[in-house]
Amino acid sequence: MEITGFKKRKGAALISSIFIAIVGMLVTMSMMAISSSNTNQITDDKSGTSAYYAAEAGLEEVKNLFNSDNSNLGVPLTDLDLPEQDNPAFLSNNASYWVDSINYSNNNKSALVYIIGKEGDALRQIRAKMDTSIPDIYNDYGLLTDGVLTIHGIKTLGMNVHANNGLSFTGGTSMENNAVATQSSDPTADPPNSEYNPVGGYVPELDVPAVPISDYRIKSKQDGILLNINQCDLMTRINNAPAGSKIYISGSTSRSVLKLSGDMQEKFIFIDGDIRFYANGINDLSNVMVVAAGNMDVDGSVDIVTSHEGQIDAVLASGGDIRLDGSRNFDCMFWGNKTFRQNGASIGGRVISQEAILFNGKFTLSQSNELYNNGAFEQVINVSSWQLVPTDS
Incomplete structure (x- = not known):
């Protein structure tokens, strides 16, 4: 049977339409995936920022505790009135923080502190070195x-x-x-x-x-x-x-x-x-x-x-x-x-x-x-250095 030119053109148009529809569907699916990925990335970035600020709040709490009573220097974390992982502190935006560890050195004149902030699934950890000094x-x-x-x-x-x-x-x-x-x-x-x-x-x-x-x-x-x-x-x-x-x-x-x-x-x-x-x-x-x-x-x-x-x-x-x-x-x-x-x-x-x-x-x-700071004077505790470090989880 002879196929006319009209039918050939009609069949080609149908195939082209199907191909375009498939391509369009793939593009739409890709755009939806990209949009979802971007939304998740934005959410992750926002949560990460909140977690970071929560960790900063925790660092400030530790510094204030030491400055309010110098005798807290050298005291184990478990004996200090500070939030720990099983009992974190919460902020108004539902972000939380806790003190992961405190290690003392230099006859308790220095402390290395690890603070973790959390918001959603995002975790941020700050490692900070605190040193004592005599008031000016x-x-x-x-x-x-x-x-x-x-x-x-x-x-x-x-x-x-x-x-x-x-x-x-x-x-x-x-x-x-x-x-x-x-x-x-x-x-x-x-x-x-x-x-x-x-x-x-x-x-x-x-x-x-x-x-x-x-x-x-x-x-x-x-x-x-x-x-x-x-x-x-x-x-x-x-x-x-x-x-x-x-x-x-x-x-x-x-x-x-x-x-x-x-x-x-x-x-x-x-x-x-x-x-x-x-x-x-x-x-x-x-x-x-x-x-x-x-x-x-x-x-x-x-x-x-x-x-x-x-x-x-x-x-x-x-x-x-x-x-x-x-x-x-x-x-x-x-x-x-x-x-x-x-x-x-x-x-x-x-x-x-x-x-x-x-x-x-x-x-x-x-x-x-x-x-010379012999430890007998009242002390001022300041953060001498800090950095963001990876969390274990």
């Missing part, structure tokens, strides 16, 4: 008091000084290293400027740290070596104590004497009373913190130096008054809850005193290094 207020000033700073005589100040209740300067004043002397008692005074207004500039009142005598007493008695000021082997026991030891000394009166010298290996010595403290011996004194619950008189025949290059690692603290005599170079920090007094000479370290600071005679405040 301890290092920002050479002389700092909540009361009046009094200097009678010619003076050279190589560091910033501040007194919340005002400055009382007589005699010439020379400021070096762009230092300024500021106060918070006269708000009408101009702001400080090392060139145009180096002395007397106004700044808002500063929070001057007090020596936490009660805390130091408790910690040294609970964790330390218990001694008496009158025992015959006192110095032998102190010198033979392991590095970093806490030592509690009872029985001290205004006539009691403590003499130290050499590298004391980061020992913390708490004297429950008044003390006459002498830096006496063969070698210069360094690397120690001595705290008296009462008044402290300081003198000596050797210098106070440092065992940590570029840092001050000797601290003499008192719950009462501190009086400094002699002419040795004491490159340390004096920290008291009442009045600090010195007659003349110079200071190579720092002074923080609650009630007042008083110098009589020609005086020089040399530029000083920052404090």
Whole structure:
């Protein structure tokens, strides 16, 4: 049978229509698959972002916990009030987070923290290193008091000084290293400027740290070596104590004497009373913190130096008054809850005193290094580094 040209064309058109329909159907299916994939990708990205922010919220909670109470540093995760995997914390968008692990190092001055955030099926994990540091207020000033700073005589100040209740300067004043002397008692005074207004500039009142005598007493008695000021082997026991030891000394009166010298290996010595403290011996004194619950008189025949290059690692603290005599170079920090007094000479370290600071005679405040973090001060915990890391699941 002969097939006409018309029928041939009709058959070809039908085949073409079927082919186009099949291609169209395949394109539609592909577009639907791509659309579904894109929708899932958008959903995954959104969930991942929510999970990441949840992990960040968890990191902030850990930091706030440590800053609210430094004693939490070193405590196992299971004993901390933090969310864990079986009891996560939830945010308002239903994302959640938990602390996966905390590992401490550097005598509990550092922590490596793993936080996991979750939203839907998306997980994000942050690994962060947290380090402790001393608050800036301890290092920002050479002389700092909540009361009046009094200097009678010619003076050279190589560091910033501040007194919340005002400055009382007589005699010439020379400021070096762009230092300024500021106060918070006269708000009408101009702001400080090392060139145009180096002395007397106004700044808002500063929070001057007090020596936490009660805390130091408790910690040294609970964790330390218990001694008496009158025992015959006192110095032998102190010198033979392991590095970093806490030592509690009872029985001290205004006539009691403590003499130290050499590298004391980061020992913390708490004297429950008044003390006459002498830096006496063969070698210069360094690397120690001595705290008296009462008044402290300081003198000596050797210098106070440092065992940590570029840092001050000797601290003499008192719950009462501190009086400094002699002419040795004491490159340390004096920290008291009442009045600090010195007659003349110079200071190579720092002074923080609650009630007042008083110098009589020609005086020089040399530029000083920052404090070594011996762990005895209040700590500020900050995130020093962090990164996103893969989760196990």
